[in-house]
Amino acid sequence: MIEPEILKTVERRIHSARDIYGDLSSSHEALGVGMEELQELIEAIHDNDIGNVRREACDLAAICLRLAEACASPSEAFAKRSGFVESDSRWLGCI
DSSP states (O other): OOOHHHHHHHHHHHHHHHHHHOSOSOHHHHHHHHHHHHHHHHHHHHTTOHHHHHHHHHHHHHHHHHHHHHHHSOOHHHHHHHTOOTTOTTTTTOO
16 A cells, blocks of 8 residues: 555645646646656666655656546547547547
8 A cells, every 4th residue: 555645745746736837738748747757766766865766756656647637538639639539449448
């Protein structure tokens, strides 16, 4: 089971990002943010900085969950900008 404080931290980061940046525009935007967070996590691991590893891991988890949420019920604009096609079976029932 995941430590409740970790889940709260990830949830706070999700809400903070949504308040600052709004909803994700596309899956491509989420990929860019996720890649940036992954690079920051890699750097924290290389620096052997456990506190920063935890922070960056939570940041990466937050963008991954935001993307999963956006894909679960995509707006028409998000789907179009992401290149999703409604008739594509991969779109239907992704969760």
